[in-house]
Amino acid sequence: MELLAIFLAVLTVIVAISFYYEHPKAKIPPGFRQRLKIHIFHHLFNFVLGLAQLLDKVGITPEVSLLRIIMDGIPPLKEKHLFIKDLRFEKVEVRLYQPKTPTNGQRRGILYFHGGVGLFGSIRAYERTCRYLARNSNSVVVSVGYRLAPEHPYPSQFEDCLTATIHFLRTAQDYGVDPSRIIVCGDSSGGTLSAAVAQALVNRRDLPKLRAQILIYPFLQGVDFNLPSYQQNDGVPVLLRERTLTFGLKYLNEDLSLMPEILKGSHLPEDLQLKYQKWIHSDLIPPEFKTRGYKPSTKHPFSEEVYTRIKALIDTVFAPLIAEDSVIAQLPEAFILTCEYDVLRDDGVLYKKRLEDHGIKVTWCHLQQGFHGTIFLATYSRVVAFQSGNKGLEKIVDFLRLM
Known part of the structure; x- marks a missing residue:
């Protein structure tokens, strides 16, 4: 000993x-x-x-094993106000949270996709978050335990989230949920999954339409890692600029040696660069987000080898911001939360613009003191939580109550 x-x-x-x-x-x-x-x-x-x-x-x-254990944390105490049940939607593990208080009619339903870059995170890790949303918005929450990489390669995570969403849309009334009031919600990579699922369902005529999508500091594009938010917040905890791409490449099971070329922007041919500039460019970022500093990136030669090996970076499941206009125009109403001190800030800002350009209603919550992960920490004790996370959670619940 x-x-x-x-x-x-x-x-x-x-x-x-x-x-x-x-x-x-x-x-x-x-x-x-x-x-x-x-x-x-x-x-x-x-x-x-x-x-x-x-x-x-x-x-x-394996590296991910310890990270998963730490993120899972200590389970919260027994819940007095919710019925909680573990189920399977098709082959996907889910946990259902239903308020015990009686209600007139059917409740809204929330599908929650947790963060963790597709590598870690779990139903258990987001137990507090889902309980909070269910209690405070009087909603039925379904926490989706999608399979994780690298054991289950990308895009297994998206496939599980889509499967769970379709199942819930079809069976919502079995859980006291109005099928027309179902919302997809997620933080970080869970926000990516929420956006991707919403896009995948726009042309489905056999299912009820999603009521809304809630994207909490989402990762939305693999085109440009030199936007103002990436430059300004490259060393701000916890999602450093290089760490973002490192985790992303591990999620895609790609070689980390490609990082320098991707960070320089050498991974896209000129025709795609021109196409995506309509949606992803520093000129589209409002001036107030450049006051902390921004230097336009130098153009570097295109690498055919890198492009061939990392085409998943511009797959719309991984990068929903580059979906075609025909898809964006059909998306449901959105709530987008961004944080000033987050490398992913401009992903959310640009997606907000794309949606609004197509007439999609967007409720935007920008946390001036926020950083990546602040919402996840907000449901823990005051010692752990940050003021920005508490404010963000309140804004999310306010939005939900209107749905």
Whole structure:
């Protein structure tokens, strides 16, 4: 027992030292208020990530295993106000949350797709979030436990979310839900999945239409990693610029050595660059989002090899922002949440513009003090939660109550 304690202590020191020197310090912008808390959160996350990588390298357990355990966290206490049941929608594991309070008529339904870059996250990890939404919006929430990469390669995650959504649309009344009041919702990569599912259903005439889509700081494009938000927030916890692409390539099971060329923008031929510039370009970002600094990126030569190997980066399931106009024009009403201190901020801003350009109603919540992950942390204790996350959750519930 004593030897084990010594081993763990030494391991901790090694990981801490290696991450201190190998990873850049957090670049917290001057305008961010809860600076000490975000610094602590940044170092804890880096430590866990470093330990996961070390355990993977020495062959003890895969990197994603420890990250999944940490993200799952400690389960919350028994819920008094909800009926909670584990089910299967076709072959997809789901957890259903139903308010115990009586209601006149049928409730709205929410399908929640969790974040985690398709690599980690789970029903258990988002237990608090789904309970909160069900209780505070008086909704039936279905948390979708889609399969994770790398064990289940992309696009298995999207296929599971689509399967669960179709099943719920068809059987909603069995759970006291009005089929015309079903909403897809997700954070981060779950926001990506929500957008992709909404797009996949626009031409389905055999199903009820989705009432709305809620996209919480979503990843929406793999075209340009040099937009203003990527430059301004490249070192802001927790989703650093290079970390975003690293996780994305791992999700797609692609070679990380391609990263430098992708970050430079060498992965797209000129014809596609011209096509996507209509929707993804710094000129489309409002001026107020450039005040913290922005330098137009230098154009680099196109690499046919890189393009051939990473075509999934411009698959609309992975990058819903580049869907055709004919699809965008048919999408349901949207709620989009963006955070000022998030590399993905401009993805949401650009998607908002695309939807509005086609007459789609968008409710936009921009958290001036927000950062990537703040909503996930909001349902934990005050020690962990940030003010921006609490505000964002309130805005989401306000939107839901109108649906």
